[in-house]
Amino acid sequence: MMIGNDPRPLVAHVVFRFDVGGLENGVVNLINHLPQEAYRHAVISLTDVTDFRKRIVRDDVQFFALEKAPGHTVWLYPRLFRLFRELGPAIVHTRNLAALEVVVPAWAARVAVRVHGEHGRDIGDLDGSSRKYQYLRRGYRPFVTHYIALSRDLEHYLTARVGVAPAKVAQIYNGVDMQRFSRAERRQPIVGCPFSDPDLWLIGTVGRMQVVKNQTLLVRAFVHALDRFPALRSRLRLVMIGDGPLRSEAQALLDQAGLAELAWLPGERNDVPEVLRGLDCFVLPSLAEGVSNTILEAMSSGLPVIATDVGGNRELVEAGRSGELVPVDDCPAMAKAMADYATSPARARAAGAVGRALVADRFSLESMARNYRDLYDRLLSSRRGAAGLKRRIHP
Numbered sequence: 001m002m003i004g005n006d007p008r009p010l011v012a013h014v015v016f017r018f019d020v021g022g023l024e025n026g027v028v029n030l031i032n033h034l035p036q037e038a039y040r041h042a043v044i045s046l047t048d049v050t051d052f053r054k055r056i057v058r059d060d061v062q063f064f065a066l067e068k069a070p071g072h073t074v075w076l077y078p079r080l081f082r083l084f085r086e087l088g089p090a091i092v093h094t095r096n097l098a099a100l101e102v103v104v105p106a107w108a109a110r111v112a113v114r115v116h117g118e119h120g121r122d123i124g125d126l127d128g129s130s131r132k133y134q135y136l137r138r139g140y141r142p143f144v145t146h147y148i149a150l151s152r153d154l155e156h157y158l159t160a161r162v163g164v165a166p167a168k169v170a171q172i173y174n175g176v177d178m179q180r181f182s183r184a185e186r187r188q189p190i191v192g193c194p195f196s197d198p199d200l201w202l203i204g205t206v207g208r209m210q211v212v213k214n215q216t217l218l219v220r221a222f223v224h225a226l227d228r229f230p231a232l233r234s235r236l237r238l239v240m241i242g243d244g245p246l247r248s249e250a251q252a253l254l255d256q257a258g259l260a261e262l263a264w265l266p267g268e269r270n271d272v273p274e275v276l277r278g279l280d281c282f283v284l285p286s287l288a289e290g291v292s293n294t295i296l297e298a299m300s301s302g303l304p305v306i307a308t309d310v311g312g313n314r315e316l317v318e319a320g321r322s323g324e325l326v327p328v329d330d331c332p333a334m335a336k337a338m339a340d341y342a343t344s345p346a347r348a349r350a351a352g353a354v355g356r357a358l359v360a361d362r363f364s365l366e367s368m369a370r371n372y373r374d375l376y377d378r379l380l381s382s383r384r385g386a387a388g389l390k391r392r393i394h395p
Contacts, residue, residue, distance in 0.1 A: 009090035009380060010040045012111075016098035018045040018063070019052050020268065021208060022293035023095055023119045026150075026174050028055045033175075033369040036060075039376065042087060044080075046073060046099060062087075077105045084109035090380055095119055097133060103143040112383040113376075116140075117148040118158060120290025120311065123212045127288070128157045137162045146379055148172055148372075150291040151312030170375050173315075175368030176296040176359055181273050183302030183356055190278035191271065193264055195237045201342045204239030204279045206272055206294050209246040214308075214329065217285035219250045221334035223257045228332075229339045236342055238263040241275055276301040281341050281348060287328060289313050296363050299323075299355035304348045306337045316363075322355035 013027050031041045032055075042062040043049065049065040064083065066076055084092065084106055091113040092106040103114045125133045141162065147169045149155035155171040158164040189196045203222070209215050222238045240250060240263065247265060254260045269275055276282065282298035282305050289311035296316060298305050305323035307313045308330075317323040324340075326333040341348040 006040065008038065008040045009376075010042060010087060011091045011093055011376065012042045012044055012084070012087060012089040012106075014044045014046070014092060014094040014099045014102045016045070016096070017047045017050075018043055018065075019048065019050045022174075022290075024052060025055075025293050026119070027095070028052075029175060029177065029365055030369060030372055031061060032057050033365050034373055035369075038373060042089065044083070044102075046076065046102075073101050077108075080105040081109050084111055091115060091376060093117065097122075097136065100137065100140050100144075103140055107143045112145075113379045114143060114145045115148060115375075115379070116144045116146075117150065118154045118290070119150050120154070121212070121288040123210075123287070126212070126310075128161060134161050144168075145383075146170065146375070148375070150174060151315055153312050153315070154290055170371075172368065172371045172375070173363055174291050174293055174296060175363055175365035176293070176300045177365050178300050178356075178359060181276060181297045181300035183300075183352070184277040187280055188274065188277040190239070190275055192266060193239065193278060195239070195264065199235065200237050201232075201235045201281070201345070202237050202239055202279045203281045203283055203338055203342070204241065204275070205283050205285070206241040206269075206275060206297075207284075209240070209242045209244035209250065211246065212287050213244075213246070214285045214287045215240060215242075215246050216250055216253060217308075217329055217331060217334065218283050219253045219263075220331045221283075221285070221338060222263070223253070223259060224331050225335035225339045225342075226259065226262075228335060229343075232339060232342055233262070236262070236338075239275070239279060240265045241267075241269050241272070243268045272297065273301070276303060279303055280345070281306065281338065283334070283338065284308065284313070285334065286310060286313075291316065296359060299352075299363075300359045302349075302352040302356045304341055304351035305355060306334065306341070308334075316358075318354070318358065322351050322358055 044064045046066050046068040049063045092111045093115040094102050095117045096119050106114050147158055149171045155169055158169050159166050207213050226233050254263050282303040284307040286308055291312040295305055305317050307317050308328045309325040310328050319325045324337040
């Protein structure tokens with residue numbers, strides 16, 4: 001578990017791709033906020049490592065991009081085995097189903113602790129009912145030392161559907177950097193955004209524009225709100241930050257409705273905290289979620305949140321207090337929630353203040369890092385104790 005004379009245990013974080021995203025942002029926050037004297041870190045991407053790595057402020061983190069081709073990861077097992085034997089990690093921490101099978105070469109390389117995190121669902125299993133994915137997780141279950149579920153919903157999935165013993169599951173929420181995602185007393189201009197008039201009401205979303213995030217629902221709700229409440233046309237504006245396959249579809253819907261001039265879709269941005277301080281309301285229209293980093297970041301920024309009632313969203317948003325939850329893919333309900341806040345700015349600001357207070361109380365980075373460290377420490381201590389007992393019994 002040492003490189004050279006460094007006695008700190010190494011945690012090898014395994015992801016499918018290390019790029020902009022909520023899961024990956026959680027890895028960055030964890031590495032940046034775990035005490036540097038406690039653990040070393042390596043990030044292993046089965047595919048690519050992008051410039052997103054620059055978000056990690058520590059200079060002692062190693063990165064490995066394995067450039068996996070499409071298909072089963074079994075072809076990478078020998079390479080992963082050699083890498084684990086070379087690095088000697090104390091802990092291998094895989095995340096989501098795409099990286100789960102890496103626990104097999106980690107086990108073969110005699111890595112003492114193999115942690116697997118469940119962060120959310122994808123388009124192939126929105127409600128966790130897929131028997132295929134349940135059986136896959138059951139197949140790898142013997143190779144996993146402990147699980148981390150980012151929401152109570154995912155914790156229930158692991159114990160009730162995958163059959164993991166409750167004692168082997170820890171539920172740990174993501175944390176958010178409240179200094180980076182701070183509240184502005186009044187909406188700040190967004191660089192490049194055409195909607196700078198303080199009398200406008202800006203609703204927006206941030207994230208990869210892919211099917212599971214369902215940003216086209218937000219566009220349809222925006223169109224519906226302006227159709228049902230025409231007085232809002234002079235004030236309501238839409239901001240959609242991110243890139244992906246749904247971006248062109250969202251733009252086409254706006255063009256078709258004749259509302260392109262009332263919306264701004266600039267693509268991916270690297271100034272998300274500043275963007276959030278430039279909004280009046282945040283909307284997340286996802287088909288499925290684990291625990292959304294963007295919801296937490298919006299709450300920390302003092303924004304009321306409108307989100308679909310899926311996954312862990314109900315664990316973050318207190319409906320009627322810090323925001324509103326609407327049924328999945330329900331365009332009229334989302335449109336009404338947007339219009340209600342736009343016509344009641346004081347209520348919206350009050351909801352945003354409640355949301356920021358909830359983040360401070362339940363979702364701080366300090367709490368997240370402390371919970372992960374406690375779990376890592378406990379698992380390592382337990383394994384060392386078991387190894388010592390085995391040596392005493394079998395000298």
